[in-house]
Amino acid sequence: MTARKxxxxxxxxxxxxxxxxxxxxxxxxxxxxxxxxxxFFQEKRVTIVVTDSGLGGLSVVAEAIRKMKxxxxxxxxxxxxxxxxxxxxxxxxxxxxxxxxxxxxxSALESLHRNFHPDLILIGCNTLSVLYKDTQFSKRTKIPxxxxxxxxxxxxxxxMRDHAEASVIIFxxxxxxxxGTYQEGLMKxxxxxxxxHAQSCPExxxxxxxxxxxxxxxxxxxxxxxxxxxxxxxxxPPLLVSLNCTHYGYSLPFWEKAFAExxxxxxxxxxxxxxxxxxxxxxxxVGRHHKTEVSIKVVSxxxxxxxxxxxxxxxxxxxxxxxxxxxxxxxxxxSLFEWNKFVSR
Numbered sequence: 098m099t100a101r102k103x104x105x106x107x108x109x110x111x112x113x114x115x116x117x118x119x120x121x122x123x124x125x126x127x128x129x130x131x132x133x134x135x136x137f138f139q140e141k142r143v144t145i146v147v148t149d150s151g152l153g154g155l156s157v158v159a160e161a162i163r164k165m166k167x168x169x170x171x172x173x174x175x176x177x178x179x180x181x182x183x184x185x186x187x188x189x190x191x192x193x194x195x196x197x198x199x200x201x202x203x204s205a206l207e208s209l210h211r212n213f214h215p216d217l218i219l220i221g222c223n224t225l226s227v228l229y230k231d232t233q234f235s236k237r238t239k240i241p242x243x244x245x246x247x248x249x250x251x252x253x254x255x256x257m258r259d260h261a262e263a264s265v266i267i268f269x270x271x272x273x274x275x276x277g278t279y280q281e282g283l284m285k286x287x288x289x290x291x292x293x294h295a296q297s298c299p300e301x302x303x304x305x306x307x308x309x310x311x312x313x314x315x316x317x318x319x320x321x322x323x324x325x326x327x328x329x330x331x332x333x334p335p336l337l338v339s340l341n342c343t344h345y346g347y348s349l350p351f352w353e354k355a356f357a358e359x360x361x362x363x364x365x366x367x368x369x370x371x372x373x374x375x376x377x378x379x380x381x382x383v384g385r386h387h388k389t390e391v392s393i394k395v396v397s398x399x400x401x402x403x404x405x406x407x408x409x410x411x412x413x414x415x416x417x418x419x420x421x422x423x424x425x426x427x428x429x430x431x432s433l434f435e436w437n438k439f440v441s442r
Contacts, residue, residue, distance in 0.1 A: 137241060142174075144216050146179050150180075150189050151303075153344035154222055162174075164374050164377050169388060170389065171389050175391075176393040183205070185399045189272060190270050190299070197439055207234060217241050245373050260337065265292065267280070268325070275297070308404070310350075326359055338352065395423045401427050
C-alpha cells in the first residue's frame with residue numbers, strides 16, 4: 098500500500114466517529130426498530146445478513162461486528178455479507194426499468210432467505226433500500242428488515258435542526274436520487290424543499306470499489322461536487338453534505354478535498370453507514386454475556402477481483418479484521434440467485 102493510501106485511512110475513521118456523534122438518540126428511527134426487534138434480542142445466537150449491490154455494505158458489516166463485540170448482547174453472532182450484485186458488467190442502476198430492478202432484488206432476497214435463514218436483514222445499500230418496499234419478499238417475510246434510508250433521513254434531519262440556516266446536498270446513485278425518498282422524507286419532517294438539493298453520481302460507486310483512493314474516483318467526485326455547487330446560489334448557504342451511497346465513505350478525503358478546492362467548507366459530512374448499526378447495541382441488553390463470538394462470510398455471485406479486495410481490505414481491517422479476512426476468503430457462487438429472466442436485452 099502506498100504512503101498516500103495509508104494516510105487517507107485515518108481521516109475516514111475520524112469521519113465515521115464525527116457523524117455518529119451528530120445524531121440525537123432520542124430522535125433516531127432506530128428507537129422504533131428496537132420495538133420491532135424485541136424477539137431478536139431474546140435470542141442467544143443470531144444470524145445477521147447484510148446485503149448490498151456491491152461492496153459498500155462491507156463497511157456496515159465491519160461496524161456491526163465491532164459494535165456486537167463491544168456490546169456483548171449475544172453469545173454468538175454469525176454475519177453473512179450477501180453481495181446482491183448480479184453482473185460485473187453493470188448493476189441495478191444500469192437496468193432499463195424499475196420493475197426489472199425490483200424483480201432481480203426480490204430474487205436475491207429469496208436466495209438470501211433460503212440459503213442463510215437470517216434472524217435479521219440489514220440492507221446496507223441506499224439503492225436497494227428504496228426498492229425494497231415494492232418487492233414481494235417485503236410483503237410476506239416475517240424476518241425484521243432494516244434499510245439504511247431511514248437512518249440517513251434522520252441523520253440529515255438532525256443536522257438541519259441543529260443548523261436552521263443550512264441546506265443539504267444529497268449525493269447518491271441515479272436510482273437513489275430519482276426515487277426521491279430522501280427528499281420526500283425530509284419534506285415530511287417539515288423541511289422546505291429549497292433547502293434540499295440532490296446530486297446524482299452515475300457509476301461513481303464502481304470506480305470507488307475498484308480503487309477508493311484512485312485518480313478516477315477523485316476526478317469523478319470533484320466533478321460531481323462542482324456540478325452540485327453550480328446549482329446553488331453564490332455564495333452558497335451553509336451546507337450539510339450527505340453521502341447516501343455506502344461506497345462513498347471509502348473515499349471521504351476526496352470529498353473533503355473537492356469542497357476545499359471549491360472554496361466551500363461544509364458542515365459535518367454525513368455518512369449513515371456507521372449509524373445504521375446502532376440498532377445492534379440496544380442498551381437494555383448490553384453486557385448480557387461475557388463475550389460475543391462472531392463469524393463472518395462474504396458470499397457473491399460475481400467474482401470479486403483481487404484489485405478490489407486489496408483496495409478495500411486495509412480500510413475494513415482497521416474497524417474489523419474479521420471482515421477484511423472474510424473479504425479475502427470470499428465465497429464465489431455463480432448460481433447464487435436468478436436474474437437473467439427478469440432483464441430485457
